[in-house]
Amino acid sequence: MLQQTTTQRSVVIACILGIWPFSIAAGIEKSPNDPVPTDQTVDDRYFDYQYDQVLDYYIIQAWRGLEQPVPAYTPQMVARHTALVGRLPWVSPTRSADQQMVLGRTPGWPKDPDWPDDPEIPPQIMFGYQITDPDTDGQKVKVVLAAQNHSTEFTGSWVLEGMVNFIASSDPRAVFLRQKAIFYVYPDINPEGRYQAVHRIDLQAAPDPNAGTNMRKRGNPELYAAGERDHNRVWTTEGAFSTIDTITAAMKRDTGGHIDYFWDMHGPQEPANWRSPRLEARLNAYAMALMRREPDVLRCGPPGDFKRNVASGPPGKMSLWAASEAGLNATYPYVYEPGGWTRERLLQSGRNLALALHDVSTRPGTSW
Ligand SMILES: [Zn+2]
Numbered sequence: 001m002l003q004q005t006t007t008q009r010s011v012v013i014a015c016i017l018g019i020w021p022f023s024i025a026a027g028i029e030k031s032p033n034d035p036v037p038t039d040q041t042v043d044d045r046y047f048d049y050q051y052d053q054v055l056d057y058y059i060i061q062a063w064r065g066l067e068q069p070v071p072a073y074t075p076q077m078v079a080r081h082t083a084l085v086g087r088l089p090w091v092s093p094t095r096s097a098d099q100q101m102v103l104g105r106t107p108g109w110p111k112d113p114d115w116p117d118d119p120e121i122p123p124q125i126m127f128g129y130q131i132t133d134p135d136t137d138g139q140k141v142k143v144v145l146a147a148q149n150h151s152t153e154f155t156g157s158w159v160l161e162g163m164v165n166f167i168a169s170s171d172p173r174a175v176f177l178r179q180k181a182i183f184y185v186y187p188d189i190n191p192e193g194r195y196q197a198v199h200r201i202d203l204q205a206a207p208d209p210n211a212g213t214n215m216r217k218r219g220n221p222e223l224y225a226a227g228e229r230d231h232n233r234v235w236t237t238e239g240a241f242s243t244i245d246t247i248t249a250a251m252k253r254d255t256g257g258h259i260d261y262f263w264d265m266h267g268p269q270e271p272a273n274w275r276s277p278r279l280e281a282r283l284n285a286y287a288m289a290l291m292r293r294e295p296d297v298l299r300c301g302p303p304g305d306f307k308r309n310v311a312s313g314p315p316g317k318m319s320l321w322a323a324s325e326a327g328l329n330a331t332y333p334y335v336y337e338p339g340g341w342t343r344e345r346l347l348q349s350g351r352n353l354a355l356a357l358h359d360v361s362t363r364p365g366t367s368w
Pocket of ligand 1: 267
């Protein structure tokens with residue numbers, strides 16, 4: 001299913017990036033012998049990119065109060081941002097990805113003659129890339145970042161972009177983090193669901209079991225056709241869903257199956273909150289740093305007990321899979337539900353998640 005020539009992949013990427021001015025092939029493909037410029041500075045404007053502002057999407061309750069709706073984070077934006085970040089010398093494909101940072105493609109949803117009103121959903125691309133200083137050897141802290149588990153929750157994508165833009169920047173704290181850590185980034189772990197959400201597609205052949213409620217569109221056509229309704233309940237399945245299989249296999253192979261930190265980006269939610277299935281992750285130095293950097297974001301569980309129940313099962317949740325032995329053995333797995341904020345606030349929050357890691361890395365006596 002994932003067998004494809006490099007040429008075909010380049011064509012797919014080039015089509016997606018049709019209006020993007022950079023030479024993608026020249027930008028992403030790097031020789032391991034290329035020198036890494038030591039004096040390179042990255043302007044914030046580097047991370048700006050043009051995109052069509054899609055505002056006609058299903059508005060989750062926590063966003064309804066905003067005067068300026070937050071643009072939907074489309075699959076095209078994932079591709080453009082990945083290509084842009086991928087041009088930097090400290091960004092490379094993960095072990096499972098090809099030179100265009102493509103892990104694989106989804107099967108798509110072909111035209112069904114029994115349901116002539118149902119549109120076709122083209123195969124979507126799954127990306128994986130890593131950010132680290134290639135000139136710094138030794139054991140590094142492993143951090144996995146994932147977004148778009150739930151397809152209508154664009155907040156998570158904006159937070160991930162803000163976090164990535166900071167980590168990949170010339171800020172001295174980012175340079176330090178890249179020397180100490182390796183960040184594995186999976187910016188769209190449910191791309192057919194995201195395509196469906198952005199295009200407001202209701203399939204009659206594979207109806208969303210939750211259509212018409214606030215829980216609408218938490219999956220993708222493949223899940224719905226199998227009677228499943230929630231992309232964050234199927235991470236322990238194997239051989240059932242193509243995106244789950246591709247992403248879980250890639251994450252395990254890319255990281256070696258043992259990681260330190262894990263972020264699964266969701267939202268919007270009121271109040272904004274983060275949580276972990278591991279008690280220690282609620283109490284560690286990173287948790288303290290997070291609360292200092294984002295004092296308005298609630299830590300779930302005691303003492304207020306907000307969302308205490310959602311930290312535990314069912315085991316098909318991604319954070320629990322990441323924490324499990326069969327998954328990534330993540331020491332500190334986290335789920336983030338940022339508030340119904342503006343784009344700028346979401347990007348800022350992503351920077352703060354990275355800055356909190358820097359706070360931990362510079363503590364006296366730290367093991368970093
Ligand atoms: Zn969610």
